[in-house]
Amino acid sequence: MTSLPSTEDPITPPSPKQRRALVVMKDVSKVFSSGTVALTGMSLTVIGGEFVSLLGPSGCGKSTALRIIAGLGDTTTGTIDWPSSRINSKGLPEGDISFVFQEPTLMPWATVFGNVYLPLKLRGISKSAARADILEALDRVGLKDFVDAYPRELSGGMKMRVSIARALVTKPRLLLMDEPFAALDEITRQKLNDDVLRLWRETGITVIFVTHSVFESAYLSNRIIVMKARPGRVHDDFPLVTSAERGLQYRTSEEYRATCDKVSRSLIEAIGFPLADGMELH
Amino acid sequence: MSNPAPVSNPGPSFASLYGETLLKILVPILVVCTLLVIWQVGVWVSGVPQYILPGPIAIAGALIKDWGTLSPALWVTTKITLMSLGLALLGGVGIAVALVQSKWIEIAFYPITVILQVTPIVAIAPLILIYSPSTQVALLICAFLVAFFPILSNMVQGLKSVDHNLLNLFDLYGASRWQTLLYLKLPASLPYFMTGLRIGGGLALIAAVVAEFAAGSAGAGSGLAFRLLEAQFRLNIPRLFAALFLLSCLGVVIFAITSFISWLALHRWHESSLKREN
Numbered sequence: 096m097t098s099l100p101s102t103e104d105p106i107t108p109p110s111p112k113q114r115r116a117l118v119v120m121k122d123v124s125k126v127f128s129s130g131t132v133a134l135t136g137m138s139l140t141v142i143g144g145e146f147v148s149l150l151g152p153s154g155c156g157k158s159t160a161l162r163i164i165a166g167l168g169d170t171t172t173g174t175i176d177w178p179s180s181r182i183n184s185k186g187l188p189e190g191d192i193s194f195v196f197q198e199p200t201l202m203p204w205a206t207v208f209g210n211v212y213l214p215l216k217l218r219g220i221s222k223s224a225a226r227a228d229i230l231e232a233l234d235r236v237g238l239k240d241f242v243d244a245y246p247r248e249l250s251g252g253m254k255m256r257v258s259i260a261r262a263l264v265t266k267p268r269l270l271l272m273d274e275p276f277a278a279l280d281e282i283t284r285q286k287l288n289d290d291v292l293r294l295w296r297e298t299g300i301t302v303i304f305v306t307h308s309v310f311e312s313a314y315l316s317n318r319i320i321v322m323k324a325r326p327g328r329v330h331d332d333f334p335l336v337t338s339a340e341r342g343l344q345y346r347t348s349e350e351y352r353a354t355c356d357k358v359s360r361s362l363i364e365a366i367g368f369p370l371a372d373g374m375e376l377h
Numbered sequence: 378m379s380n381p382a383p384v385s386n387p388g389p390s391f392a393s394l395y396g397e398t399l400l401k402i403l404v405p406i407l408v409v410c411t412l413l414v415i416w417q418v419g420v421w422v423s424g425v426p427q428y429i430l431p432g433p434i435a436i437a438g439a440l441i442k443d444w445g446t447l448s449p450a451l452w453v454t455t456k457i458t459l460m461s462l463g464l465a466l467l468g469g470v471g472i473a474v475a476l477v478q479s480k481w482i483e484i485a486f487y488p489i490t491v492i493l494q495v496t497p498i499v500a501i502a503p504l505i506l507i508y509s510p511s512t513q514v515a516l517l518i519c520a521f522l523v524a525f526f527p528i529l530s531n532m533v534q535g536l537k538s539v540d541h542n543l544l545n546l547f548d549l550y551g552a553s554r555w556q557t558l559l560y561l562k563l564p565a566s567l568p569y570f571m572t573g574l575r576i577g578g579g580l581a582l583i584a585a586v587v588a589e590f591a592a593g594s595a596g597a598g599s600g601l602a603f604r605l606l607e608a609q610f611r612l613n614i615p616r617l618f619a620a621l622f623l624l625s626c627l628g629v630v631i632f633a634i635t636s637f638i639s640w641l642a643l644h645r646w647h648e649s650s651l652k653r654e655n
Contacts (some may be wrong), residue, residue: 167545183551194549200542203646204564216560217550245646265550 102284105321115179117143117301118164119271123173125159132326133159136173139320139329143179143268146295146302148312148319150358152366156327157305161271165194178192180268190218190300193262195272199254201246201261208242211335218265225264232264233257235294252283263294272304276311285346288314292341309362313354314341321358323365331367333358431615436622439615447604449614451623453602457513458631461520462581468521469528469573474558477536494526502591512592516600519588524581529551531573534622535566566646571639578635582628601627 118141125134134156141147162168164175166187180188195212201210211232215225233239236256246254255275262270268311271289276284292315295302306312312319313335321331335354343353410645413433420427420432440447462508472490502519509515539562547557589602601620608617 164588165549167548185551189551192549194546196542198542200540200546202543202564204567213546213560214550217547217556230389308456357395 108222113141116140117177117179119176119178120160120164121174121176123175124167124171125156125163126171134163135326135328137327137329141269141301141303143301143317144299146304146316148316149303149305149322150307150309150312150319150362150363151322151327151330152324153307154327155322155324155365156177156272157322158273160322160325161194161273161303161305164269165192165271167194190265191268193265193267193270195255195258195262195270195275197274197277199246199251199258200253201257203246205245206242207238207246207257208248210246210257211264213261214265228264228266229260232260235263235297236260236290237327250283251279255279255287259287259291259294263298263300265351266298268301270300270302272302274305274307277307284311289342290316308350309355309358313351313358314346319358321361321365331361333361381391390559391629399647405549428612428614431618435615436618439613440619440622441543443616443619447620447623449603450451450599450601451621451627453513453598454585454589454602454624455627457516457520457585457600458582458627461517461585462524462578462631464517464521465524465528465577465581466574469525469577470532470570473529473536474533476533478554490526490529493522498523499587502588508593513598516585519591520581520584523584524577527576527580528570528573531569531576532566535569536562538569539565567642571635571642575632575639578631579628582624582631586624 118139120137120139123134123137124132126132137156137160139147139160139264149160149275151157163170166185177191180191183189184346202213205213208229211229212222212225216222217227230239230242233242236259238253238256238260241249241253241257246257249257258275276287279287288311291302294300302315304312304315310339317335319331319333319335320329320331322328324329382475417434420430431439451467476490488505498519501522505518506512506515509518543561543565544557547561552560585600586602589600590606593603593606601624605617605620605624608614608620
């Protein structure tokens, strides 16, 4: 697997066909039964093909927002619409969403193959019919040689790759990722960032990525939503129209620095520390 | 592995590994043999009469001589133990699955299971004897009741300790209740089930013996516990020891089988069956 994308591989803007709203959150609020207000009046329209990061301090409701989009919990008020999807009885776009959790969330009793097979198995697809798709998904994350391994035999980064392969195997239109690499070391994390970026380019999938890392969001996304805590709401919405290639070179580029700077300022504002004039953020 | 091993680090040689395994088997056998010899010599030297303490040789003799009486009894006890364990597995797993299906089923029935569990089964045995069509059925019910609860409570615990993220994942992919049970909850509770199986297997044998003591069964269909009591009444102590020896053997075999099943089911993935590599 090439974890280092070639320099001739620019960020592809969404093609016109994809430029349609995929999911529309309108005035979504969420109050937990404990009385905690997790989200207030959050509105967000995600366009097909976007890579959107939800960035914010802990308690800003970014994970809650992601779970609500996935249908793992109801909204207290407000609506979620899927303008370009077929909706099932639960109000969710059938088979269009995949979720990658912070932990790999693998079944320890099943092999890598068995874990990736799960979403297809639950749809009643036979193992032989699913085989090609499973191997393709594993190939995409570079784990084709570990088909018969058990999760305990894999490193943290490899487990996360299995989790990503499982999310990709259904060929979803929307990939939701909830701080997927937060528990990994920096090197593994950068590698996986490049992999996700490559997958996004190759498949044209839409990604909503929850993170608390400015650098990760600036590296990955073409749009960053900065969120504010207590109660959770949208603070800033940065469209990052960048022509830069993202790879090792981008990590050290001036443009990346500038983006990080801008996003950091916004995040600090969102957290509520006023920034003194001329204060440097690096 | 086709590469030649580096000379600097040959690792443990085959002979030394093999030797250690052999020692692990030989040492306990040696200890047991020594104890038996001490026992036999002690009996000879002290001249204790056989109706108080027979030596191993006398016990072995009784085992051979009385095999005609003891072997059917062994078979009866084995049958009752295994059948009650089988029923306990079916019942324990089935009821555990039913209990966790809904909060209200659990609230409604959990107290009953606790009451049944904390009541000493020996105390119910006379009642069971009255209502049962035969002594054998009564023994079966007693052994079942004792083996059933550890399996039930372990299973309930296992079914409830499923990783919440995995449950979310199953929800996300629209898994039905049945699929969640079959592909997630049952495999996830396998380690708990195996613990229940090992405890239940041991308890089933104990209960089969204790219930037979309480029932005081007699005649052709009686098990090892009755033969044990009978030998005591007749002061045939070598036969009592022989019966005891057979009970121990049965217990060891049940333990070995349940442990092996547990190893088979878990050794590929569960921490409890893994060798620590550090």
